[in-house]
Amino acid sequence: AQSVTQLGSHVSVSEGALVLLRCNYSSSVPPYLFWYVQYPNQGLQLLLKYTTGATLVKGINGFEAEFKKSETSFHLTKPSAHMSDAAEYFCAVSASGGSYIPTFGRGTSLIVHP
Amino acid sequence: NAGVTQTPKFQVLKTGQSMTLQCAQDMNHEYMSWYRQDPGMGLRLIHYSVGAGITDQGEVPNGYNVSRSTTEDFPLRLLSAAPSQTSVYFCATKPQSGTGWDTQYFGPGTRLTVL
16 A cells, blocks of 8 residues: 655745645555646646655756655755745555556645745 | 546535545546545545446445446446435546555545535
8 A cells, every 4th residue: 555645735935935745655565656737727737756766856837856765755855935836736656566556645736035 | 538427516415315426537546536525524424336347335434325337437326315424425436446656646626615
């Protein structure tokens, strides 16, 4: 079985400040990890993903995430928040074989203040 | 390519009515799925399909039916709508079944209200 926990349903930052959205996962097999972003009244779109290889993954719009196996974490960061980053962010975990169907976290709403 | 399309965008039903939410994709993806999104609950999987003619239940299947007669289409049927089914529904596809590294592609969603 696999699961995802996103710490904090809401995160508020000032424009220009560091963004840190936390994701911890549980998986009995090597995981594939994803971050998706949902802008208001839209569907989800991929921000970045970790499959194999380099543990620091870079995505679109300046976001990156680091896979830390020892901490079972895949936290999302961005050095400097922009107003356009305000959105809902979802972490997801999957694997191959019997666990290929992704499991999503409950989401974190990022609020960016001017 | 249109990607994943969903119709309608908005729908209001009365309790007990039935309806079908449509999902179509033009990417020849094997895997298709339906999620519902509720505040504080994230995305919950309703049903999924690994190919034409094959469907299976997800986490919250009660009150919903699906079928997959073609690769392109995966309609979701509400047989007798209940207020608890008020939600935003998303269709999502990915290229292959059985592999976990694929990206999922989401439709724009259908916002359903059941009175």
